[in-house]
Amino acid sequence: MSCTIIVGGFFGDEGKGKIVAHIAHHDRPTIISRGGVGPNAGHTVQVGDKEYGVRMVPSGFIYPDARLFIGTGVLVDPRVFAHEIDLLGVGDRTFVDHRCGIIEEEHIRRDKGSEHLAKTIGSTGSGCGPANSDRVLRTSRQAKDVPELQPYLIDVPLELNTAMDRGETVLLEGTQGFGISLYFGTYPFVTSKDTSASQIAADNGVGPTRIDDVVVVFKAFPTRVGEGPFSTEMARSVSDSMGIQEFGTVTHRQRRIGQWDGEMAHYSAMINGCTQAAITGIDRVDKACYGIREYSKLTPKAREFLAQAEEDIGHPITLISTGPEITQIIDIRDQS
Template identity: 75%
Template sequence: MSCTIIVGGFFGDEGKGKIVAHVAHKDKPSIISRGGVGTNAGHTVQVGDKSYGVRMIPSGFVYPGAKLLIGSGVLVDPTVLKNEIKNVGVEGRVFIDKRCGIIEPEHIAQDKASEHLSKKIGTTGTGCGPANVARVNRTARQAKDVPELKEYIVDAAQMLNDAIDRGETVLLEGTQGFGISLYFGTYPYVTSKDTSASQIAADNGIGPTKVDDVIVVFKAFPTRVGGGPFETEMTREQSHELGIQEFGTVTHRERRIGVWDGELARYSAMINGCTIGAITGIDHIDPACYGATEYSQLTPKALEFLKKAEEDIGAPIKLISTGPDVTQIIDIR
């Protein structure tokens, strides 16, 4: 039995949702709980011909055997949450910590009206930054103060720690990526809090001694949405020639594409305490790998890339995504 944290190693959009969904189906956790900022992070999970985009509930929702929690460090937009629960069909499985901060309509208005945030930084306009400011100023409402959320309110930290103490498996899901951490990212082009594995544990009330593994997800071709430095960025024409064109789950803005950044991967793995590396998009390194489910199916070109990436990360790469579907993955854990 274990507690595993899954976080993004680059600038977000690494394919964490797909990795979380796969790990959940294989490890069968009793609880999947998310940390992170709030509704500014979107996760896409593809199962067969269905694609789900979620911004509030854990992307591990596709595993039906787990309760779905939102940790106290996460900001909650009640409207987005309730619509998502209904649209995704997870009624009765979702619970939020009583101490979650609330995103108010005025926070969204402030986010969109700020020239600095919306134009220079390139925020998502979901109100998360202003809501976190209100939280720091001790003026924000908490989830327990909102009547329409009453049916979802729990002490998530207590539930998670009790489950771990009973020997159950729990999965903690991060959002966004290391490169936009408020503390370690490309400041000021960052999100409004830390995004590292330590923060995800804290968001859920889990002490560091209770964490068994930290899976850090890296994209073979890292991407970034919005402003900010991107050391290995290629031109849009170059990425299109490679057949790589992606759009943000929340913003729908076209993502900036870059080549592998070994230096950032190494630093990210260090700060996150990476024990297991996950690589997504190996099929962009060599299309012949598309859909592979066995390590033996990987091509020499892909294996050469993975060898270099593993040296950069400094931890074994045990999860390799070979396509968008949750079944298109190699797991050698």
């Protein structure tokens, strides 16, 4: 039995989707369950030439032998959920906790119409902030109140804990990143709830004593979408000259690019209870590393970067992404 949580260590967009997909294929979980906020987070998974961007279904969907859950703490937009079920063809193995809060059209209107949220904070406009506000006020609907969700309803904590009691492996998938946690991030430029590993466990009804590993995903060059402090941000001209241009999965806004932030990485690892780290984008540190699958073949420049990053994080780096495709990864767990 094992239970692993995978979360983002910077401001989101760290490449968690790819890391979840890889770990799923490697560790063969029976369940992959999503925590986090809701459809304001997009995860991208690339398999060969095909790219998937998902906002509700866990990004571990790419592993066909796992059931896919949406945890109790997550907000569900029934329209986005239905679209992804049809698009991915996973309706027979995807389930929603019956207590999930529901995003209504009214929440989206309030989100997009709020000058504070839309312009000052840089909200994605997906309705999550207003929906979480109504959830706290105890005025929102739950998944059990939505007729079209009836075929997918389940008790996620019961299923997860029962699976672990049977000795099965489960993955808990986080969303967003540590830097926009409501509690620990750059308030008020944050999302509408905590995003740390503790919250992802709570979102799924898994107690802290049942967590075996916390994988915190960091990006070699951190990025941020929307407003808010970003201490290592580069000028756009500098990141453009490096060939780094990215766009958000949900908003399609161009991401702000920064240099590695060792201080933030250390603090994030501490709060998240990191046991091992993943680094994505090492091919941007040195283009010669693109697609490499063995640690011994990394360049000295890349190894120097990883050594410093590991010192900053304070925990071993066990997964190194060398490109966007799911197989472009070094899994040191296999090579030790």
